[in-house]
Amino acid sequence: MVKSYIPLTLDECLKILNQNEVKIVAGGTDMLIQNRSHTSMPIGFKTDVLYISNIEELKKIYEDEEFVYIGSCCSLEDIMENELVPVLLRDTILEMGSPAIRHTATLAGNIGNASPAGDSLVPMYLLDTLVEVRSINNVRKVALKDFITGVRRIDLNMDELITKVIIPKISYSNGYFKKVGPRLSDAISKLSFAGLYSVSNGVLKDIRFAFGAVNVTVVRRRELEEKLIGKKISEVKEMIEEILKWFEEDIKPIDDQRSNKEYRKKISLKLLRSFIENIE
Amino acid sequence: MAKIKFKLNGEFQEIYTNPSRRLLDVLRDDFNLTGPKEGCGEGECGACAVLMNGEIVNSCSVPFANVINKEIITIEGFSKTKRYEVIKDAFAEAGGVQCGFCTPGMIIATESLLNKNPNPTDFEIKIGLSGNLCRCTGYNLIIEAVKIAAKEGEGLW
Numbered sequence: 001m002v003k004s005y006i007p008l009t010l011d012e013c014l015k016i017l018n019q020n021e022v023k024i025v026a027g028g029t030d031m032l033i034q035n036r037s038h039t040s041m042p043i044g045f046k047t048d049v050l051y052i053s054n055i056e057e058l059k060k061i062y063e064d065e066e067f068v069y070i071g072s073c074c075s076l077e078d079i080m081e082n083e084l085v086p087v088l089l090r091d092t093i094l095e096m097g098s099p100a101i102r103h104t105a106t107l108a109g110n111i112g113n114a115s116p117a118g119d120s121l122v123p124m125y126l127l128d129t130l131v132e133v134r135s136i137n138n139v140r141k142v143a144l145k146d147f148i149t150g151v152r153r154i155d156l157n158m159d160e161l162i163t164k165v166i167i168p169k170i171s172y173s174n175g176y177f178k179k180v181g182p183r184l185s186d187a188i189s190k191l192s193f194a195g196l197y198s199v200s201n202g203v204l205k206d207i208r209f210a211f212g213a214v215n216v217t218v219v220r221r222r223e224l225e226e227k228l229i230g231k232k233i234s235e236v237k238e239m240i241e242e243i244l245k246w247f248e249e250d251i252k253p254i255d256d257q258r259s260n261k262e263y264r265k266k267i268s269l270k271l272l273r274s275f276i277e278n279i280e
Numbered sequence: 281m282a283k284i285k286f287k288l289n290g291e292f293q294e295i296y297t298n299p300s301r302r303l304l305d306v307l308r309d310d311f312n313l314t315g316p317k318e319g320c321g322e323g324e325c326g327a328c329a330v331l332m333n334g335e336i337v338n339s340c341s342v343p344f345a346n347v348i349n350k351e352i353i354t355i356e357g358f359s360k361t362k363r364y365e366v367i368k369d370a371f372a373e374a375g376g377v378q379c380g381f382c383t384p385g386m387i388i389a390t391e392s393l394l395n396k397n398p399n400p401t402d403f404e405i406k407i408g409l410s411g412n413l414c415r416c417t418g419y420n421l422i423i424e425a426v427k428i429a430a431k432e433g434e435g436l437w
Contacts (some may be wrong), residue, residue: 004299028346
């Protein structure tokens with residue numbers, strides 16, 4: 001039978017990670033489903049399990065001048081209701097799961113799961129989010145876009161734990177997240193889009209946009225966004241056909257039970273078009 | 281295996297069990313509380329809903345390890361409260377119950393919503409119930425029931 005570890009403090013948790021090979025479980029909303037064989041069957045973890053949701057130190061949300069820090073065991077509902085958290089991310093969380101899921105699921109869990117369809121990842125990529133990772137001997141901060149290395153793959157060593165999600169504070173004129181799914185709640189996205197921009201005197205000071213569920217991970221291309229910064233809104237709108245072409249190769253979705261690649265690509269590009277055409 | 285202490289429907293409990301069991305199975309098999317039901321078994325239907333520290337959770341996707349020192353209230357425990365009486369009467373008045381399979385979860389969702397927001401708008405009610413599926417009523421009657429409960433139970437939440 002597999003062993004379960006249930007630490008109550010971070011120190012205790014990091015010691016366990018240092019000495020054992022374990023699967024880490026926070027809220028459990030994905031892990032329990034992924035590790036059961038069939039409805040009503042006991043959960044069958046194949047490796048030892050580390051339950052981190054009783055660690056109070058990881059449930060804090062606070063800020064300094066530059067960043068908002070979100071502990072990795074904060075529930076999505078707590079994050080959604082906290083005014084320190086950027087509105088774009090709070091609005092996105094409202095479209096994730098349902099109240100029952102949001103009371104237990106975590107943001108760090110959405111990162112650790114690294115699903116191509118993870119909704120929170122899209123706004124977090126836009127906001128240049130960082131991940132704080134700790135082991136017993138070390139702390140490091142990694143950009144989220146580098147931390148996620150592929151489909152369900154992250155840059156986390158066996159002795160490490162995600163301890164914080166760190167979001168730079170930025171100001172912008174307008175921004176939104178758009179999810180395309182079959183049901184308002186509890187739906188896994190067919191695709192998603194997030195965009196934000198900042199305008200001053202008719203000139204774009206910043207523009208960011210990203211797509212979810214259309215590649216192995218979130219698609220965002222900062223170097224292309226930079227081509228638009230400093231241009232007048234009217235100039236950017238005239239470039240729309242060219243901008244859509246930039247993503248010809250990056251948007252390469254798959255066919256699966258939720259949607260097909262033609263639909264995903266077509267709607268992603270329509271959402272980008274609508275975002276650019278509505279800049280004001 | 282681990283010894284896990286928690287509060288269930290107002291009483292302290294301590295059981296020695298596998299922490300990877302689902303809260304739903306512990307409630308139904310060890311405590312014979314069959315109000316929470318397994319519908320989808322993957323967190324999408326809300327039939328297994330219970331209150332954890334006053335907030336709705338799906339007991340099919342909560343590992344028992346996460347229940348340490350928490351307070352769990354099932355529909356059985358909640359049915360001893362005045363708030364339950366108000367919600368029950370509202371569901372009866374609106375006709376928000378047909379086959380009844382989703383009803384324990386719907387009532388838990390209503391309590392969790394009103395506890396946070398005693399005067400919800402229509403949109404807020406829809407969000408509050410959005411994780412609970414009902415295949416009989418078409419939802420409008422349940423939304424109506426929540427409105428009646430909020431009105432009749434004014435001051436209770």
